[in-house]
Amino acid sequence: MLVALLPVLLPALLLLPATGAGAGTRAAADTGAGAKAATAADAKPVVTLSARQAGKGGGITVKGRGWRPNALLMMLICGRSTPDRGVIGGTNSCANADGRAVTTDAKGGFRKKLPVAEPPVPCPCVVHVATVTGERADADAVFVVAGHPTAPLPKEGTGGRLAVLATARLEGDSGILTWFGAPPARRLVLTVGNLGSAPVEDPVFEIGTAHGVFAPQWEERPWRGTIASGRKARIELPVELAAGAHGDYQISLRYGGKVLVEQPWGVGRPWGVTLFWVLLCLVVPAAVFRIGMAVVDKVRPRSARAPARSPARSPRAPARAGRRRPRPAAATTNPPAGSADDPAATTAALPWFTPDSAPSGNRPTTKGQS
Structure with missing residues (x-):
């Protein structure tokens, strides 16, 4: 019976080890990929320098x-910085005017000359690299500026240690004056706890207030x-910004050289200032035009200034179209005979010729005359 089943069981026995080996290989591959992904996620940013020391005016290549x-x-x-304690004093301890911006590639690396x-x-000095936007990340590399003075770092406090216990927020509202360029103001409210002894x-x-990609400007708030x-x-x-400030700002809170809070703040544009300038551009040209016309009217000759006027009609008896004026009443006294006003003269017969006064050539003849 076993001999009869051998042709059927043999292919299955041959495939079983291969299938198990393939599954084990795939599992090992998946485990290795997961380990690499976890290692990449847990890896911290690293910065390396082409030289550990250089003088002012030189250059180094920074890789990350x-x-x-x-x-x-x-x-x-x-x-005044070390990789362990970070940048003491923030960006006020850095050469901000000679900094450089760089964008990482698709693999998270970069190469830039500084x-x-x-x-x-x-000093002690470091090359400090930090993200500008998004999730905060930074890294430091020890560097020596040749010829620059050095001094010991301030002693690190061993007393109280403050930490933020709740989410910070900006409270307050902008008034009508902010719409016309007044400095925007808010209150940064947060809850801190003392974790020290x-x-x-x-x-x-x-x-600290930062606008766009610029470094924050720090001010003390006791x-x-x-x-x-x-x-x-x-x-x-x-928290107060400059007059006329608008756009996206980043508000930071720092204590003991460590940033505790970062809060975004979007400030609207002061449209009242824009409206003022638009009205000014309209009113000033109109005023200049009026002044110019007044000057021209004063300077031009008097004859051109006073043109001929048509005779004015009497306001009491305005002329009306299609209406005859009434005839004057007849005089009570009789006008002299033969005058133009004599009614008899006006009613005289037409100048027909009488038989006696007719011309000789046309005078009619009577019967019996020769």
Whole structure:
């Protein structure tokens, strides 16, 4: 019986190992692909430099990998910074005028040349690369600016440590004056907690305002009060932009050199200013035209200024078409005979010739005369 079933079972036995091996290979391939994807997702952005030291006026090539594809980045040389503590003082410690922007490729890499410039603060220095838009990401690489002074970093505080516990928001509304170019103003409201072991007294925050791809401008905002260890507090800080500001802005809150909050703010255009300029462009030409016409009227000759006028009609007896004027009444006194006003003269017979006064050639003859 086994001999009879052998031709049927043999092909199945031959295919079974191959099928198991193929499934195992596919499973291993899927596992490897998943591991690569997880590694790529967990990888942090990396920055490498073509040289670790250069003098002012030179240049270095900056390379990066592990960034988001097609992301816009900003490269800066910053002082008073280390890769561990980051850029102390924010972009105010960087040579912003000599920075360069670069866009990553489809694989998240880039290559760009950066001119060497001296930062406004002493070294230690780094080449700081950070994203401009989207999810925040940054990376630092140690760099030495030859000939630039150096100074020790400030001591890191070991007391209280503030962290944001709730989503920050901008509160407030714009008035009618903002529509005419007044500075837009809001209040940044957030809840912070002290995660350190010591209380925080009168903390000094920094508010940064950035427009478009430009670096934020930081201003100090002190807050009066004490946040005990393990406690939380509601913070309200004023935020104000320049007069006539409009467009998309990014509001940032920083404490102890660390950015705590980033909040977008869309500011409408001050259309009242536009309306004012449109009216000004219409009123000024009209006023100039009126003044010019008045000057011309004063300067031109008097004869051309006063043209001949048609005789005015009497307002009491206006002329009417199709109506005859009444005849004057007849005089009570008799006019002299033979005058034009004599009724007899006007009713005289027509000048027919009488028989006696007829011409001789045409005088009729009577019977019996020869």
